[in-house]
Amino acid sequence: MTAQIHVAVIGGGAAGTSTALALIEQGARVTLLDADALGSGSSGRSVGVVGTQMTDPFQIELRRHSIARFRDWESRGLRFNHIGYLRLARTEAQMEALERSQRMQAGAGFEARLYRRDQLRELVPHLSTEGLAGGIFGPNDGFLDPYELCSFLGAQLRASGGAVRQFCKVTGARRTPGGYRLETTGGPVDCDVVVNAAGAWAPRIAALFGQVLHIHAERHEALSVLLDQPLGYVMPMVMDLIDGQGTGLNFRHEKPTELISEIHKVETAPSENPDAYNDQCGDSAREMLAELLLERLPDLPGARLGRGWAGLYPETFDHRPFVGPLDPAEPGLVTVGGGGGYGIQLSPVMGLIGADWVLRGRPVTVAGAEALLPTPDRNRPLREVL
Numbered sequence: 001m002t003a004q005i006h007v008a009v010i011g012g013g014a015a016g017t018s019t020a021l022a023l024i025e026q027g028a029r030v031t032l033l034d035a036d037a038l039g040s041g042s043s044g045r046s047v048g049v050v051g052t053q054m055t056d057p058f059q060i061e062l063r064r065h066s067i068a069r070f071r072d073w074e075s076r077g078l079r080f081n082h083i084g085y086l087r088l089a090r091t092e093a094q095m096e097a098l099e100r101s102q103r104m105q106a107g108a109g110f111e112a113r114l115y116r117r118d119q120l121r122e123l124v125p126h127l128s129t130e131g132l133a134g135g136i137f138g139p140n141d142g143f144l145d146p147y148e149l150c151s152f153l154g155a156q157l158r159a160s161g162g163a164v165r166q167f168c169k170v171t172g173a174r175r176t177p178g179g180y181r182l183e184t185t186g187g188p189v190d191c192d193v194v195v196n197a198a199g200a201w202a203p204r205i206a207a208l209f210g211q212v213l214h215i216h217a218e219r220h221e222a223l224s225v226l227l228d229q230p231l232g233y234v235m236p237m238v239m240d241l242i243d244g245q246g247t248g249l250n251f252r253h254e255k256p257t258e259l260i261s262e263i264h265k266v267e268t269a270p271s272e273n274p275d276a277y278n279d280q281c282g283d284s285a286r287e288m289l290a291e292l293l294l295e296r297l298p299d300l301p302g303a304r305l306g307r308g309w310a311g312l313y314p315e316t317f318d319h320r321p322f323v324g325p326l327d328p329a330e331p332g333l334v335t336v337g338g339g340g341g342y343g344i345q346l347s348p349v350m351g352l353i354g355a356d357w358v359l360r361g362r363p364v365t366v367a368g369a370e371a372l373l374p375t376p377d378r379n380r381p382l383r384e385v386l
Contacts, residue, residue, distance in 0.1 A: 007358055008033060008182055008191040010170055010205050011337070013043035014146060014344050015321075016197035017153035018069075018351030019336050020162060023195075026359055030162040031189060032154070033182070035169035035201070039150030041274070042199045043344065045311025047222055047260050048149070049237050049252070050345040051085035051141040052110045055097045058368055062349045064108040065366055069348035070144075078144065078152045083253055084236035085141035086115075086123055089133045094242050098136040105138075113137045124235055126300050143237065143252060146344050173208040179332070193358050197336040199343075200274035200312045206335070211326050213374070215338045216271035216382040217312040219278070221285040222262035225293065228302025230256040239264070240296070249292040258306065261289055264341050271382050274312055281308025315340040317382070322374035323353045324363070334358055335374055 005028045009020040012034030024030045034040070050070060052063045074080045089095045098114060105112040116134040120127055123137060154164050165186055172183035173194070182189040196213070198205045206213035237252040241264055251261035263285070286305060297303070316322055316338035325331050336354035339346045349366060356363045363369035 005029065005193060005359070006031070006191045007193045007195060008180070008189050009195040009197055010182075011041075011197035011199055011202070012036075012038035012150060012154065012164070012166065013041050013197065013199050014039075014149055014347035015199065015336050015339060015350050016195070017150050017157065018347040019195055019197055019354040020351075021153050021157050021160070022351040022355035023358060024157060024160045024162045026355055028359065030157065031191065032157060032162060032164045033168050033170060033184060033189065034166050037166050038154045038164070039147040041201070042312045042314060043150055044147040045279070045309060046146045046344050047252075047262060048143045048146045048344055049085070049250070050080070050143060051087075051237065051239075052105055052108075052138050053085055053087040053098075053101060053112065053136050053141070053239075055101045055243055057104050058371065060101070060104050060108050060110075061366060061368070062346060064110075065349040065352060066345055066347070067110070069352070073152065076156070079148060080142060080144050082140055082142040083234050084123070085138045086120075086135050086236050086238045087242060088135045088238065088240045088246070089242060090131055090246065091133055094245070095133050097242065098134070101136060110138065111140055113139070124238060125233065126231070126297050127238070128296055128298050137236070141237065144344075149344070170205060170208065193332045193334065195334045195336055195354055195358065197354070199314045199337055200272075202314065202335065202337045206326065209333055211333070212379075213322075213326060213335060214379050214381050215314045215316060215322065217274050217277070218265070218269045218315045218340070219272045219310055220262060220265065220313055220341070221281040221308060221310045222260060223281050223286060223289055223308035224254065224306035225251070225259040225261055225300075226304050226306040227257045227259070227300070235259065238296075247292055249289075249296060251293065251297070261293060263289060263292070268315070268382065272312060277310070277312065279310050281310055313340045314338050314343065316378065317380040318378055320378075321346060321350055321372055322379070323350050323369065324357045324373040326374050326379065331357070331361055
């Protein structure tokens with residue numbers, strides 16, 4: 001039966017391409033639409049980190065499915081830079097949480113190692129351990145190029161018989177008997193099911209169907225740190241944040257003489273217009289990043305700030321993604337989005353769960369995935385947070 005289902009997936013970022021590939025692999029006919037090029041929105045501006053160092057069992061379970069997909073894609077040619085991921089702890093209570101995380105990760109098949117404060121410099125020789133209690137390290141974690149990820153998934157989709165229509169903006173939508181008609185700049189598209197995976201633009205797509213979707217676009221800034229000489233070791237991803245506690249500073253190696261750094265914001269910021277926001281790293285952000293980097297990497301030789309940029313996190317009220325129909329009475333309109341700062345690493349499992357909703361009417365791949373439904377208690381406006 002699934003062979004007759006035609007699904008239009010709106011959005012060519014990580015969530016949209018992952019969902020489209022999961023659908024076509026399970027027998028659906030798929031048309032992927034993007035107003036620009038694949039990966040040109042929020043996904044392409046991400047630093048692309050993939051890690052499993054979480055303290056919540058459901059979050060680890062989600063990553064178990066994501067990592068399995070990444071490994072499969074890596075075997076097909078996707079580049080995955082396994083430089084490792086170190087999450088820092090500042091208190092003994094946080095270390096206890098990381099000990100629990102280590103046990104949960106082991107149960108999910110992940111390798112995670114605990115480090116006390118005096119051991120951290122074994123991983124990052126230039127790290128200042130002042131104010132730290134220790135950390136947890138995943139040696140198989142790392143990063144990938146998110147633009148390359150979207151391009152790779154698009155190529156996989158085409159090779160499987162899917163249609164990829166770039167520079168094809170959805171401008172209107174209406175319900176038809178048994179399905180939908182999308183009006184686009186490339187002509188109409190008739191389909192049975194629509195997946196809204198438009199990232200920061202997802203609320204606008206929802207509005208075309210008369211729905212109200214509360215995914216807000218939170219601006220985040222990143223910059224490079226240039227080095228005169230290679231360090232002599234590969235610096236893993238280092239994150240100073242556990243369950244909302246910490247500065248949110250993170251940094252990692254990008255190239256032998258270049259690091260990438262950003263701040264994963266702890267407090268929610270106002271929503272931005274995805275068509276008209278400042279996509280450059282501002283002076284205040286550069287100063288804040290410089291101060292935090294100087295505090296955590298005080299003796300980094302020949303370091304200077306390089307290029308900077310800004311991107312958008314599509315965030316939800318509770319910082320968990322939306323996957324499933326917004327209206328239970330309309331199962332043919334499925335939302336997949338709101339991954340926020342973890343959107344790249346969660347996109348494979350979001351795609352699998354989204355495909356479940358389309359093809360089976362319920363999640364079967366991941367236990368407890370009903371928790372990601374955009375129910376009224378979760379689909380709440382940003383002003384309730386600020």
